[in-house]
Amino acid sequence: MAYQFDWAPVWHAIPQLLSASLVSLQIAALAFFVGAVIAFFLALGKLSPHRLFSFPAKAWIELARNTPCLFQIYMIYFGLGALSINLSPYVSVLIAITFNNAGYSAEIIRGGLAAIPPAQHQSARGLGMSSASAYMWVVIPQLLPVIYLPSVSQFIWSLLNSSLGMIVGLNDLTGVAYQLQSVTFRTFEFFAVTAVIYYVMVKIITTLSWIAGLYLVPGWSGSGRR
Amino acid sequence: MSNTYFVGLSFQSLLFLLEGAGRTLLLGFCAGFFGTLLGLTIGWLRFQSRIAAAVLAPYVDICRSVPLLIQIILVNALLGVFGVYWNAFTTGLLVLALYAGAYFSEVFRAGLHSVPIATIRAGRALGLNGLQNLAHVVMPIATRVAFPGWVNIFLGTLKDTSLVAVIGYVELLHATQILITQTQQALIVLLGSGAVYFIMCAVISSLSRRFEIGIPK
Numbered sequence: 543m544a545y546q547f548d549w550a551p552v553w554h555a556i557p558q559l560l561s562a563s564l565v566s567l568q569i570a571a572l573a574f575f576v577g578a579v580i581a582f583f584l585a586l587g588k589l590s591p592h593r594l595f596s597f598p599a600k601a602w603i604e605l606a607r608n609t610p611c612l613f614q615i616y617m618i619y620f621g622l623g624a625l626s627i628n629l630s631p632y633v634s635v636l637i638a639i640t641f642n643n644a645g646y647s648a649e650i651i652r653g654g655l656a657a658i659p660p661a662q663h664q665s666a667r668g669l670g671m672s673s674a675s676a677y678m679w680v681v682i683p684q685l686l687p688v689i690y691l692p693s694v695s696q697f698i699w700s701l702l703n704s705s706l707g708m709i710v711g712l713n714d715l716t717g718v719a720y721q722l723q724s725v726t727f728r729t730f731e732f733f734a735v736t737a738v739i740y741y742v743m744v745k746i747i748t749t750l751s752w753i754a755g756l757y758l759v760p761g762w763s764g765s766g767r768r
Numbered sequence: 769m770s771n772t773y774f775v776g777l778s779f780q781s782l783l784f785l786l787e788g789a790g791r792t793l794l795l796g797f798c799a800g801f802f803g804t805l806l807g808l809t810i811g812w813l814r815f816q817s818r819i820a821a822a823v824l825a826p827y828v829d830i831c832r833s834v835p836l837l838i839q840i841i842l843v844n845a846l847l848g849v850f851g852v853y854w855n856a857f858t859t860g861l862l863v864l865a866l867y868a869g870a871y872f873s874e875v876f877r878a879g880l881h882s883v884p885i886a887t888i889r890a891g892r893a894l895g896l897n898g899l900q901n902l903a904h905v906v907m908p909i910a911t912r913v914a915f916p917g918w919v920n921i922f923l924g925t926l927k928d929t930s931l932v933a934v935i936g937y938v939e940l941l942h943a944t945q946i947l948i949t950q951t952q953q954a955l956i957v958l959l960g961s962g963a964v965y966f967i968m969c970a971v972i973s974s975l976s977r978r979f980e981i982g983i984p985k
Contacts, residue, residue: 706931
C-alpha cells in the first residue's frame, strides 16, 4: 500500500475538534427542543377540524418530510440570501434543522396523541379543567412515555443532520474537520476521528437519555432502542 | 440591468434539472434495491441466530450513529488509500446501499419478530419445509408489518442521494447548485428543485399507500 498514514496532525487538532463538536451539540439541542415545541402545535394543528390551522400544519409537515434536509439548508442559506436576507451559516443551519425536526417530531407526537383515548381529555374538561391544563396535566404525561424513545432517535437525527452544515461553511465538527483536512490533506485520518467522535456523542446521548428516562418518564421501564 | 457574466434561465436549465432528477432516481432506486437485498439478508440472519445478531450488531450500530456525510467522505478517502478509483456513482451507491441496508435490516427484523412463533411452528407441523414455511407463511405476515417502514427508509434513501453531491455526483441538488452559480437566480432554481423532490416523494408515498391497501390484512 503506497499510502502513508499520518495521524499527528489529527492529534494536534483534537482540542479544536472537540470544541467544534460542542457547536454540533448546541445546534442539535436547540433545534430539537425548539422543534419539539413547534411540533406539538403542528400536531394539534394537523388534527384540528379548521382548515385555517390544519392546512399550514400539514404543509409544514409535508415539506419538511418530503425534501432533503440539505435542500432545506440551501433554501434558508441561498434562497433567503436571494431575497437579501443574509443569515450566517450557524443561524441558517439552525433554522433549517429546526424546521426539519419540527416536521418529523410532529408526526411522532401525532402518533402518540392517537394512542391516548379522547375520553381522557374530555373527562379532564368534565372535571372543570381548562383545555390547556387538561393537555398539560392529563394528556402530556401520558404522551411522554409513548413518544420518549422516538424523540431520542429524533434528537440523534438532529445531531447527525447538523453535519450537513459543512456544506454552507458552518464551523461544526464536520465543518472544522473539513477545513483541517483541506489544509493538511489528511482526509481519511481526520474523518475517521470525526466519525469516532460522532459515534461517542451518540452513545453518550443514548446512555444519558436512558438514565433520564428512568427518572423523568412515568411508567417507562427503560427498555428499547439500541 | 443587463449582465454579461451570468447566464439567464432557459428551457435548457429545466432540462438540466430534470436530468439531475433522473440521476437522483437512478441512484436512489439502485441503492434501494441493493440495500433491500442486504437488509433482507442481515435482518434474516440476525433473526435466525444469536451469534449472527451479535456479530452484525456493530455494523448496524455504526451505520446509524455516524452521519451519512462523514460515511461518504470516509469511504471515498478509504478507497483512495487502497488505490481504488471508482466514479462518484459507484462510490455513492456502495455507501448508500450499506447505509440503507442497516436501516432496512432493522425494519425486516422487526417484521420477522412480529410473526407469532406458534404460527411458524404450525407451518412446520403441516409439513412445509423451512424454505416453504418462510415463503408462504412467515414472509407474507412479516411483509405487512415491515412494508410501511420499508417505504419510509426508501424515501429517506432517495433524499439522502443529495449528499453524494459532496464527492461530485451531479444529482438533482448538485445540478441545482450549478444552476445557481450560472444564473444567480437562487430562489427560482431552488423552488423548482424543491418541487421536483416533493413530487418524487409524494408520488412514491401515494403509490405505496395504494399498494398497502392491496395487501390483505
